[in-house]
Amino acid sequence: MSALQDELPRVRRGIGWHRIGAMLLRHWYLLTSSWPRLLEMVYWPALTLISWGFLQNYISGNAGFFAKAGGTLIGAVILWDILFRGQLGFSISFLEEMWSRNLGNLMMSPLTPFEFLLSLMIMSVIRLAIGIVPMAVMASLFFNFNLLGLGLALVAFFCNLIFTSWAVGIVVSGLVVRNGMGAESLAWTLVFILLPLACVYYPVSVLPHWLQWVAWLLPPTYVFEGMRALMIDKVFRAELMIEALAINAGLFVVAIVVFVALLNSARSAGKLIQSGE
Amino acid sequence: MHDTHAAPPPAIEVEHLTKVYRKTTAVNDVSFAVARRSVTALLGGNGAGKTTTIGMIMGLVRPTSGSVRVLGKRMPDESADVLGRMNFESPYVDMPMRLTVRQNLTVFGKLYAVQDLRGRIDQLAADLDLKEFLDRPSGNLSAGQKTRVSLAKALINNPDLLLLDEPTASLDPDAADWIRRHLENYRKARGATILLASHNMLEVERLCDRVIILKRGRIEDDDTPSGIRTRYNRTTLEEVFLDVARGRAREA
Numbered sequence: 001m002s003a004l005q006d007e008l009p010r011v012r013r014g015i016g017w018h019r020i021g022a023m024l025l026r027h028w029y030l031l032t033s034s035w036p037r038l039l040e041m042v043y044w045p046a047l048t049l050i051s052w053g054f055l056q057n058y059i060s061g062n063a064g065f066f067a068k069a070g071g072t073l074i075g076a077v078i079l080w081d082i083l084f085r086g087q088l089g090f091s092i093s094f095l096e097e098m099w100s101r102n103l104g105n106l107m108m109s110p111l112t113p114f115e116f117l118l119s120l121m122i123m124s125v126i127r128l129a130i131g132i133v134p135m136a137v138m139a140s141l142f143f144n145f146n147l148l149g150l151g152l153a154l155v156a157f158f159c160n161l162i163f164t165s166w167a168v169g170i171v172v173s174g175l176v177v178r179n180g181m182g183a184e185s186l187a188w189t190l191v192f193i194l195l196p197l198a199c200v201y202y203p204v205s206v207l208p209h210w211l212q213w214v215a216w217l218l219p220p221t222y223v224f225e226g227m228r229a230l231m232i233d234k235v236f237r238a239e240l241m242i243e244a245l246a247i248n249a250g251l252f253v254v255a256i257v258v259f260v261a262l263l264n265s266a267r268s269a270g271k272l273i274q275s276g277e
Numbered sequence: 278m279h280d281t282h283a284a285p286p287p288a289i290e291v292e293h294l295t296k297v298y299r300k301t302t303a304v305n306d307v308s309f310a311v312a313r314r315s316v317t318a319l320l321g322g323n324g325a326g327k328t329t330t331i332g333m334i335m336g337l338v339r340p341t342s343g344s345v346r347v348l349g350k351r352m353p354d355e356s357a358d359v360l361g362r363m364n365f366e367s368p369y370v371d372m373p374m375r376l377t378v379r380q381n382l383t384v385f386g387k388l389y390a391v392q393d394l395r396g397r398i399d400q401l402a403a404d405l406d407l408k409e410f411l412d413r414p415s416g417n418l419s420a421g422q423k424t425r426v427s428l429a430k431a432l433i434n435n436p437d438l439l440l441l442d443e444p445t446a447s448l449d450p451d452a453a454d455w456i457r458r459h460l461e462n463y464r465k466a467r468g469a470t471i472l473l474a475s476h477n478m479l480e481v482e483r484l485c486d487r488v489i490i491l492k493r494g495r496i497e498d499d500d501t502p503s504g505i506r507t508r509y510n511r512t513t514l515e516e517v518f519l520d521v522a523r524g525r526a527r528e529a
Contacts, residue, residue: 019390023388029375030376101369101370109360109388109389110357270303
């Protein structure tokens with residue numbers, strides 16, 4: 001190594017937390033510069049909760065099984081929002097770089113793709129918290145639903161849902177890097193394929209037999225089944241959470257591999273120097 | 278035995294570089310080396326392959342064949358070793374519009390692990406006359422102000438290698454002259470290497486030690502500005518550029 005190189009400061013290899021901190025600071029500046037952005041993050045979850053909360057109140061007015069099953073609606077709404085908003089928080093933080101044509105700057109900086117993804121994951125949790133915390137408070141005040149009352153099960157539900165949301169967000173980001181802003185709408189639509197298949201509002205047994213096989217390939221299915229078991233039968237099914245975690249681990253690895261392949265493909269196609277177009 | 282006195286490798290080494298996009302050959306078997314502390318221009322008309330070549334040097338575009346080494350490291354595979362020592366400015370990228378100039382420079386300074394970041398931003402603000410709009414959102418700036426901010430971002434880490442794509446494209450003559458003077462001073466003070474793509478012949482003649490003329494992805498000529506002018510028997514590089522663009526044969 002030349003003496004010249006020895007003298008020069010080198011950016012450390014490995015995970016650079018200062019670089020991840022820089023990315024979080026960038027999004028913090030963005031969020032705090034725009035109150036409509038913050039309002040929107042609270043507005044939609046609150047609106048969804050109110051709509052479903054009143055429906056639950058109506059159903060709960062009846063006696064019998066449906067009254068008990070109806071009690072799971074708010075739980076399903078909130079858990080679905082963790083999945084949906086977690087993915088949206090990831091994807092929108094990524095899309096901000098595309099909208100501002102900043103991706104080339106980042107790709108040319110010492111920020112590694114893995115650090116970039118890690119910062120997006122942290123941002124998704126921050127964005128999610130901004131929307132979900134007021135939602136949980138409203139659920140408690142207006143509909144007598146205590147999210148924290150789920151206890152440790154909530155941690156298991158949350159971890160599994162957020163892992164799935166990141167996997168979807170990573171794949172969507174890779175598709176946008178490779179295909180440009182034409183793929184932007186996937187950020188809002190792709191996750192909805194999970195809504196019917198993961199049995200958010202009904203048990204898996206409702207599905208045709210062959211579709212049940214598909215449903216059990218999806219980690220959120222285990223979470224929503226687990227949530228119903230907890231709220232209706234008062235049983236925490238830990239085995240469901242462990243199975244979901246195992247599938248999530250596989251899904252996450254696949255998502256990373258797909259992202260790296262799409263990023264390399266974008267590099268080969270010259271998409272990184274004109275991102276946003 | 279390890280030779281500690283060995284000369285450092287060139288800042289940029291490009292060997293048989295080729296880039297094919299589907300059926301279009303953007304860069305065709307290009308080879309050149311850029312010496313450290315030099316200023317080299319890539320000249321050429323639209324579609325000559327300048328931006329693709331710079332993209333491959335930056336590691337943002339993967340070559341179809343051939344190799345690129347930057348500060349001795351293979352791009353893009355070893356880019357992590359050198360990205361902290363280089364920077365760029367290009368009309369193809371922007372900075373987040375809602376963030377103020379100071380916020381943008383802070384974020385990039387932290388990405389590049391700049392020491393005494395506040396002092397560095399103050400210094401750049403003074404050097405590039407950014408003080409009056411340092412706390413204004415970047416999206417509210419004029420084209421000329423944006424160019425200065427982009428240049429400040431490109432200089433935030435005191436890079437050893439600076440890649441510039443049309444650095445003065447949207448500036449009035451006074452501001453452009455001022456930026457050129459700043460780049461000259463930076464190169465001398467830092468001992469940095471600069472590679473720039475430009476259509477501005479005056480800029481190239483004033484700033485560059487060497488000119489590489491590209492045409493349809495190939496190197497058409499490679500010499501000092503005066504050497505090229507002499508060979509084409511022309512008094513300005515602009516006349517040479519027109520000769521090359523219009524396919525007129527050189528005199529010697």
